[in-house]
Amino acid sequence: MTAGIPVVDSDAKARPSRPYRLAGPSWVVPVLLFLGFFFVIPLGANILRSLQTGQAATNGPLFYYIKLLTDAYYGGIIAETLKVAVISTVLCLIVGYPVAYFMVRFAGRWNTVIVFLLIAPLLTSIIMRTFGWRVLLARRGALTTLLFDWGIIPRPINLADEPFAVYLGLVHVLAPFMILSITxxxxxxxxxxxxxxRVLGASAFGTFFRITLPLSLDGIATGCILVFVVTCGSFLTMLLLGGGKVTTLSLLIYQQFNVAQDVGFAAAMGNLLLIIGLICLALQAKFLRRSGGKS
Amino acid sequence: MTALATALPLRRRRRVRYGVIALALYVLLFLGFIAAPIVSVVAVSFSTASFIAFPIPGFSLRWYWRILEYRPFIDALIVSGQVAVLSTMFGTILGVPAALALARSRTTAAAIVSNLLLAPVTVPAIVLGLALLYFLSSLALGISFAALLIAHTVAGIPYIVRTVLSVYRSIPPDLEEAAAILGASRWQTLVHTTLPLVRPGVFAGGLFAILTSLDNLPLSFFFGSASTNTLPVVMLSYMENQFDPSIAAISTVQMLIAIVVLLIADRVYGIEKLTS
Incomplete structure (x- = not known):
C-alpha cells in the first residue's frame, strides 16, 4: 500500500507536465527518407568518390587530398580562399558595426526603414548586383569617372576585373547579414x-571599447562566421568581378566542372570546402554555448 | 557652481550630437552604397546604347523588347518560376509535418533530426549541386527537370522547417488540447487549430524558399540543359559572351517579379506578421 502511493503520485504529476502532442514521430518519416536519399547519400557518395575514383584508385585513397594540400598551386588557392574570406569578414565588420550601432541606439522610427533597405537587395538576383558593380566600375562607369575627377585614380581605367571589385561586391552582398546579426x-x-x-568618467572611446564592444561579441561572432562561410562557398562574385585574378576553391570547382571533368578531384575540393564550413559551425556552437552558459 | 554644473552637461551633449550626425551621414552613405549597383542596373536597362555607359545617352525600351525576342530568357524565366513554386510546395508538404512533430519533442533523437533538416542550408550550394548531379546521374535522372526539382526541394526544406519550428514552439499546446478535449479528431485539430496557428511560419519559410530558389545559381547550373536552364544560368552564360543592357532589363524584370510576389504575400497575409 505504502509502496503503491508514490507510483500513483508520480504518474499524476507527470501527466499535466507532458504537453499535448498532435504530431507523432511518424510524421518525420517522409522528410527523413527524402533527405536521407537525396542529401545524406549523395554527400556520402561524394566522399567515397573522392577516395576511390580516378587517380585515387591507383595512387591511394588520400591522393587528391594530399595533392590539394601539398601542391604549391592548390595550396595557394586554399590560402587565397581563406585570405578572401578573412578580408571580406573584417571589412564587413568594420563597415557594418557603425551602421548596426546607429540602428539600435539612434535610428528610432527610422530603424524599420533601414532594415527594409538592408533586406531589399535580397529581392534582386546576385547577377543583377554583380552586373551593377560592373556598370559602375567600367572604364566609363559612374564610380570610375568620379574617382578620376577627384584625382584618386590617374586615368579612367576598368576597375572591374580587379580584386578591389571582388571585395566591393562581397561586402555589398554580405554586410547586411553582419549588421542584422549585430543588431x-x-x-x-x-x-x-x-x-x-560615461557618468563615471569614461571617454566615448573607452565606453565603446570596454562596454559596448565586449557586450556585443556574440553578434559579432555570429556575423563573422556567417560571412566567412558564405564567402568560402561563393564563386559568382569572383568569377564576374575578379577578372581571373581571384581564384578561390569554389571558383575552381566551377571551372573544373566546366572544363576538365576530373570527378574525383572535384569531389575532394567540395569536401574540403565542406570541412572548412563544418569547422566554422563547430566554432560557432562552442562560442554560443560558452556565452550562453555565462548568462 | 550651479552655473558650471548646468553648463557641463550642455557642452557634453552638443559634442555627442556632432558624433551622431557624423554617424547618421555615414549610415546614409552606406545605404547609398547598398542601393548604387541596383539603381544603376535599372537606369542602364532603359539605355538607347548597345554598350554600357553611364549616364545613359537616351531613354528607350529596346532592351525590354530584346528580352522578349530572345527565347532562352523567357523559357528560363518559366522554368525558374516552375521550379521555385513546385520545390517550395514539396518542401512544405515534407517539412511542415516534421517540424510539428519535432517542435515539442525534447529527445536527443529529435534534436539530431532537427539538425539534419536544417543542414542543407549550411552546405555550400556548389558542393550540394555537384554531389547531387553525380548521384542522380547514377539513377539515370542526371540532367532533368526532376533532378532540378529535387535539388531545389532539398535546399528549400531548411527555410520552411526553421520558421515553422520557431512559430510552433511559441504557441502553447493549450489550444490544441482544448480542441481535442472538445471532441475534435486529430485531423480536425490539425486543419482547424494547428495549421491556422502556424500559417505565418509556413508563409515566411515558403517565401524565403521561393526567393532563394529563384536566385540559386550554384545549385541550378549543374543541371543545365536547354529545357532545364533557370534564369540565372542563362543570364550567366549570356554575360560570359555579351555585355549589353539586355541583362539589365531582364534583371529589372526579375526584381519586379520578386516585388510582386512580396506584395501579394503582403496582401494575403501582411508583411508585419511575417517578420514578427
Missing part, C-alpha cells in the same frame, strides 16, 4: 550600462 545582440545591451560608464 540582434546589441538590442539586448542595456543603454544604461553605457550611460553609467
Amino acid at each position: 540582434a545582440v546589441l538590442q539586448k545591451v542595456d543603454v544604461r550600462l553605457e550611460e553609467s560608464a
Whole structure:
C-alpha cells in the first residue's frame, strides 16, 4: 500500500507536465527518407568518390587530398580562399558595426526603414548586383569617372576585373547579414550600462571599447562566421568581378566542372570546402554555448 | 557652481550630437552604397546604347523588347518560376509535418533530426549541386527537370522547417488540447487549430524558399540543359559572351517579379506578421 502511493503520485504529476502532442514521430518519416536519399547519400557518395575514383584508385585513397594540400598551386588557392574570406569578414565588420550601432541606439522610427533597405537587395538576383558593380566600375562607369575627377585614380581605367571589385561586391552582398546579426545582440545591451560608464568618467572611446564592444561579441561572432562561410562557398562574385585574378576553391570547382571533368578531384575540393564550413559551425556552437552558459 | 554644473552637461551633449550626425551621414552613405549597383542596373536597362555607359545617352525600351525576342530568357524565366513554386510546395508538404512533430519533442533523437533538416542550408550550394548531379546521374535522372526539382526541394526544406519550428514552439499546446478535449479528431485539430496557428511560419519559410530558389545559381547550373536552364544560368552564360543592357532589363524584370510576389504575400497575409 505504502509502496503503491508514490507510483500513483508520480504518474499524476507527470501527466499535466507532458504537453499535448498532435504530431507523432511518424510524421518525420517522409522528410527523413527524402533527405536521407537525396542529401545524406549523395554527400556520402561524394566522399567515397573522392577516395576511390580516378587517380585515387591507383595512387591511394588520400591522393587528391594530399595533392590539394601539398601542391604549391592548390595550396595557394586554399590560402587565397581563406585570405578572401578573412578580408571580406573584417571589412564587413568594420563597415557594418557603425551602421548596426546607429540602428539600435539612434535610428528610432527610422530603424524599420533601414532594415527594409538592408533586406531589399535580397529581392534582386546576385547577377543583377554583380552586373551593377560592373556598370559602375567600367572604364566609363559612374564610380570610375568620379574617382578620376577627384584625382584618386590617374586615368579612367576598368576597375572591374580587379580584386578591389571582388571585395566591393562581397561586402555589398554580405554586410547586411553582419549588421542584422549585430543588431540582434546589441538590442539586448542595456543603454544604461553605457550611460553609467560615461557618468563615471569614461571617454566615448573607452565606453565603446570596454562596454559596448565586449557586450556585443556574440553578434559579432555570429556575423563573422556567417560571412566567412558564405564567402568560402561563393564563386559568382569572383568569377564576374575578379577578372581571373581571384581564384578561390569554389571558383575552381566551377571551372573544373566546366572544363576538365576530373570527378574525383572535384569531389575532394567540395569536401574540403565542406570541412572548412563544418569547422566554422563547430566554432560557432562552442562560442554560443560558452556565452550562453555565462548568462 | 550651479552655473558650471548646468553648463557641463550642455557642452557634453552638443559634442555627442556632432558624433551622431557624423554617424547618421555615414549610415546614409552606406545605404547609398547598398542601393548604387541596383539603381544603376535599372537606369542602364532603359539605355538607347548597345554598350554600357553611364549616364545613359537616351531613354528607350529596346532592351525590354530584346528580352522578349530572345527565347532562352523567357523559357528560363518559366522554368525558374516552375521550379521555385513546385520545390517550395514539396518542401512544405515534407517539412511542415516534421517540424510539428519535432517542435515539442525534447529527445536527443529529435534534436539530431532537427539538425539534419536544417543542414542543407549550411552546405555550400556548389558542393550540394555537384554531389547531387553525380548521384542522380547514377539513377539515370542526371540532367532533368526532376533532378532540378529535387535539388531545389532539398535546399528549400531548411527555410520552411526553421520558421515553422520557431512559430510552433511559441504557441502553447493549450489550444490544441482544448480542441481535442472538445471532441475534435486529430485531423480536425490539425486543419482547424494547428495549421491556422502556424500559417505565418509556413508563409515566411515558403517565401524565403521561393526567393532563394529563384536566385540559386550554384545549385541550378549543374543541371543545365536547354529545357532545364533557370534564369540565372542563362543570364550567366549570356554575360560570359555579351555585355549589353539586355541583362539589365531582364534583371529589372526579375526584381519586379520578386516585388510582386512580396506584395501579394503582403496582401494575403501582411508583411508585419511575417517578420514578427
